[in-house]
Amino acid sequence: MKIDARLASKLQKLGATRLNRCYNCGTCTAICPLSKEDAEFPRTLIRYALLGAEQKLLSSPALWLCYYCGECSDSCPRDADPGSFIMAARRYATRQYSWGKVASVFYDSPLSSLAGLVMVTVLAVFGFLMMKGNGTFSSPNLQTLFSFQALHDIGLILGAFIGLSVLANVVTMSRSVRVTHDRISRTAGLRIWITSLLSSVMRFSMAQMDYLKCTNRNRYIAHMALFWGFIGLAVATSVDFIIGLGKIPLYPVPLQRIVGILSGVAFTAGAGYYLYKRIKKDERHVMASHFTDWAFVIIMFLAGVTGLLLTLSLYLGAGVAAYSLYGVHLVTVFDLLVLAPFTKFAHAVYRPVAIWMNQAGRNFSGLRATEGA
Amino acid sequence: MRDTVPKPVLVIGGGIAGIQAAIDLADQGIKTYLVEKTPSIGGRMAQLDKTFPTLDCASCILTPKMVSAAKNENIELVTYSEVQEVNGKAGDFTVKVLRKPRYVQMEKCLGCGECITKCPLSVPDEFNLGMSKRKAIYWPFPQAVPLISTIDAEHCLYFTKKVCRVCERFCPTEAIDFNQVAETVELNVASIIIATGFQFQDPTRLAEYGYGKHVNVRTSLEFERLISATGPTAGQIVRLSDRAHPKSIAFVQCVCSRDVRINPNCSAFCCTASVKQAILAREHLPEVECTVFYMDLRAYGKGYQEFYDRARGEFQVEFIRSRPAKIEEVPENKNLIITYEDTRSGRLMKKEVEMVVLAVGVKMNPIQEFVNLPLDEDGYVQLSGSYLDSVSTRVGGIFAAGVVAGAKDISDSVTQASAAAMRASILATEGESP
Numbered sequence: 059m060k061i062d063a064r065l066a067s068k069l070q071k072l073g074a075t076r077l078n079r080c081y082n083c084g085t086c087t088a089i090c091p092l093s094k095e096d097a098e099f100p101r102t103l104i105r106y107a108l109l110g111a112e113q114k115l116l117s118s119p120a121l122w123l124c125y126y127c128g129e130c131s132d133s134c135p136r137d138a139d140p141g142s143f144i145m146a147a148r149r150y151a152t153r154q155y156s157w158g159k160v161a162s163v164f165y166d167s168p169l170s171s172l173a174g175l176v177m178v179t180v181l182a183v184f185g186f187l188m189m190k191g192n193g194t195f196s197s198p199n200l201q202t203l204f205s206f207q208a209l210h211d212i213g214l215i216l217g218a219f220i221g222l223s224v225l226a227n228v229v230t231m232s233r234s235v236r237v238t239h240d241r242i243s244r245t246a247g248l249r250i251w252i253t254s255l256l257s258s259v260m261r262f263s264m265a266q267m268d269y270l271k272c273t274n275r276n277r278y279i280a281h282m283a284l285f286w287g288f289i290g291l292a293v294a295t296s297v298d299f300i301i302g303l304g305k306i307p308l309y310p311v312p313l314q315r316i317v318g319i320l321s322g323v324a325f326t327a328g329a330g331y332y333l334y335k336r337i338k339k340d341e342r343h344v345m346a347s348h349f350t351d352w353a354f355v356i357i358m359f360l361a362g363v364t365g366l367l368l369t370l371s372l373y374l375g376a377g378v379a380a381y382s383l384y385g386v387h388l389v390t391v392f393d394l395l396v397l398a399p400f401t402k403f404a405h406a407v408y409r410p411v412a413i414w415m416n417q418a419g420r421n422f423s424g425l426r427a428t429e430g431a
Numbered sequence: 432m433r434d435t436v437p438k439p440v441l442v443i444g445g446g447i448a449g450i451q452a453a454i455d456l457a458d459q460g461i462k463t464y465l466v467e468k469t470p471s472i473g474g475r476m477a478q479l480d481k482t483f484p485t486l487d488c489a490s491c492i493l494t495p496k497m498v499s500a501a502k503n504e505n506i507e508l509v510t511y512s513e514v515q516e517v518n519g520k521a522g523d524f525t526v527k528v529l530r531k532p533r534y535v536q537m538e539k540c541l542g543c544g545e546c547i548t549k550c551p552l553s554v555p556d557e558f559n560l561g562m563s564k565r566k567a568i569y570w571p572f573p574q575a576v577p578l579i580s581t582i583d584a585e586h587c588l589y590f591t592k593k594v595c596r597v598c599e600r601f602c603p604t605e606a607i608d609f610n611q612v613a614e615t616v617e618l619n620v621a622s623i624i625i626a627t628g629f630q631f632q633d634p635t636r637l638a639e640y641g642y643g644k645h646v647n648v649r650t651s652l653e654f655e656r657l658i659s660a661t662g663p664t665a666g667q668i669v670r671l672s673d674r675a676h677p678k679s680i681a682f683v684q685c686v687c688s689r690d691v692r693i694n695p696n697c698s699a700f701c702c703t704a705s706v707k708q709a710i711l712a713r714e715h716l717p718e719v720e721c722t723v724f725y726m727d728l729r730a731y732g733k734g735y736q737e738f739y740d741r742a743r744g745e746f747q748v749e750f751i752r753s754r755p756a757k758i759e760e761v762p763e764n765k766n767l768i769i770t771y772e773d774t775r776s777g778r779l780m781k782k783e784v785e786m787v788v789l790a791v792g793v794k795m796n797p798i799q800e801f802v803n804l805p806l807d808e809d810g811y812v813q814l815s816g817s818y819l820d821s822v823s824t825r826v827g828g829i830f831a832a833g834v835v836a837g838a839k840d841i842s843d844s845v846t847q848a849s850a851a852a853m854r855a856s857i858l859a860t861e862g863e864s865p
């Protein structure tokens with residue numbers, strides 16, 4: 059096993075500031091509402107980090123299961139803050155799983171992160187300016203502001219870029235996980251993978267049942283609003299994209315727009331809740347915000363707010379407002395989506411994959427146990 | 432030999448450290464006042480059943496020392512008294528001591544116990560941590576020194592309701608005196624030894640362990656009383672829920688110790704004390720299954736590692752490296768379920784036991800009310816700072832011994848007490864010419 063002697067200090071920089079205090083007593087694992095009998099969670103992970111066992115740390119699906127209720131940090135006799143450690147380890151994993159380690163730009167320093175964000179934003183602004191359309195301020199019509207065909211094509215290219223990036227990162231992640239879960243992935247049949255996928259998706263991604271074990275209702279509702287708001291927006295936008303092609307009327311209000319507005323409200327409210335909590339710092343999970351947390355929540359909130367105001371100004375016929383909001387909206391959405399595979403957003407993919415792998419492993423052991431008996 | 436009369440020395444606290452210091456001073460011919468706030472000297476050690484690592488009976492070692500302190504003509508026991516004020520400097524301290532009224536004339540009381548037998552009122556016995564009753568006129572324990580009855584005015588029917596006076600009627604020497612009042616005496620001493628000892632941390636602060644809520648979760652000191660022949664059950668280890676012998680006992684280490692939320696310090700003696708208690712439990716109840724949950728087992732003293740090895744080998748006590756996260760009660764049978772991660776296997780486990788003993792950490796008894804000594808950041812009296820001086824406080828002429836200067840076990844307390852006595856005696860013998 060390769061040992062990275064600087065692993066602990068890297069994680070400290072990413073937010074696990076009190077990692078070295080750990081006595082390795084196991085209170086965190088035993089208090090964790092998600093701990094199962096076979097979980098290496100969180101003490102073992104801290105141990106890996108302190109020993110410099112990078113592969114062991116990165117190969118643990120448990121890393122992605124945590125919802126940061128903070129009970130481990132509250133009951134830690136050393137105030138080593140295992141909850142913050144898990145978050146830091148995830149940041150590290152997001153960095154390491156990304157192809158070409160591109161995510162290091164967004165994790166290594168606030169300055170490089172900001173520079174990266176500004177570059178992507180400038181690129182977006184430049185790109186949008188290139189696709190000049192023929193809109194007028196008197197009767198705002200977003201479909202004519204830019205060349206709709208160009209926007210459409212760029213959208214597809216970006217979609218492909220994001221999809222391929224996610225795929226590449228997930229492959230890196232799962233190859234990493236298979237280092238320790240090799241036995242399962244080789245021998246577990248296709249059936250186990252499929253049944254595990256179904257149960258993981260239904261129970262843990264769509265309803266996020268485990269989240270309820272970990273947190274108060276408000277935070278759960280906010281996360282669900284964010285999650286389903288995003289899905290709703292994605293669906294509405296896709297429908298516009300596919301069937302709209304430059305001729306979606308304001309009235310009668312099309313169905314996908316109603317879905318989009320409702321989803322947008324949910325999404326913005328969810329993002330607003332998290333932003334408010336991070337400012338207020340009144341619960342364990344928001345006490346220490348890394349700059350990557352701020353960036354993620356602020357961009358989400360901006361994207362949501364501009365989207366809603368944009369729709370409002372369209373219906374009010376406010377041309378200047380509509381066009382400027384559209385500009386900001388497109389740029390923030392661009393930042394959010396293009397950077398998704400390399401930022402905190404990536405957990406939306408890593409977590410379900412980790413849950414799936416974990417579930418497959420568990421189903422497999424369960425099957426073996428019944429067969430053995 | 433110098434031609435001088437040594438000045439007296441004051442020892443505050445009549446536990447094992449204070450007793451040892453007083454005896455060592457007195458044996459050098461130095462007049463020593465031994466001030467103790469409770470009615471008897473003996474301190475915490477008097478509450479213990481056996482001592483580690485030799486499993487000597489604690490009373491059998493302690494009682495002779497208590498008696499020899501009482502008999503020593505150079506020692507003046509000032510029991511049931513509290514130091515109120517310390518003034519002056521090394522070589523010349525003036526100390527105000529409050530003598531609380533026992534309502535029993537010490538020179539008349541024979542220690543026959545007739546008053547105790549006749550007293551109609553029973554109240555919780557603090558010596559047994561409330562697990563048994565004592566009378567309102569009482570000896571703290573049968574081997575008390577001095578063996579003189581004390582009326583507990585807080586409960587006594589005469590003081591609360593102006594009735595009864597039964598003890599007065601039955602006392603053969605007419606020693607009872609309800610009109611006694613507190614008096615302040617002033618002592619002039621060359622040096623002072625603080626040996627005021629410790630109290631236990633409050634285990635209810637760790638709500639997840641359920642002390643005070645789950646009846647079969649007890650503290651280590653309560654367990655010590657339960658295994659003591661002089662304890663509330665005459666040495667029977669029983670669950671307080673059903674008075675049955677437990678079939679399994681779990682000992683949990685570092686409760687309110689090494690926990691930054693409550694007390695970051697190690698309390699030094701709990702590890703070996705729990706090893707001892709597990710061994711004693713196995714001796715009392717050969718069927719009982721004993722498990723010790725520990726983070727690091729600090730068996731650091733002479734013979735302690737061997738003692739721990741014996742517990743694991745000869746006595747088959749199980750040691751699990753883990754700090755339990757929570758202890759829950761099974762409502763039907765009052766058993767306890769301990770949730771923990773076995774850190775050797777990395778597995779999350781649950782274990783059901785019939786009794787839990789919490790090795791609760793300690794802190795020094797407060798002294799700030801009567802003497803202004805700087806404390807260390809760990810909350811114990813600060814010592815001189817020199818690695819080679821383990822007894823001098825930051826105030827010249829005042830020395831510390833026992834847990835007041837940092838958590839330690841009996842043998843280390845006694846060692847420090849003798850060292851403190853030596854240093855205190857130097858100041859005493861520098862005193863005036865005859």
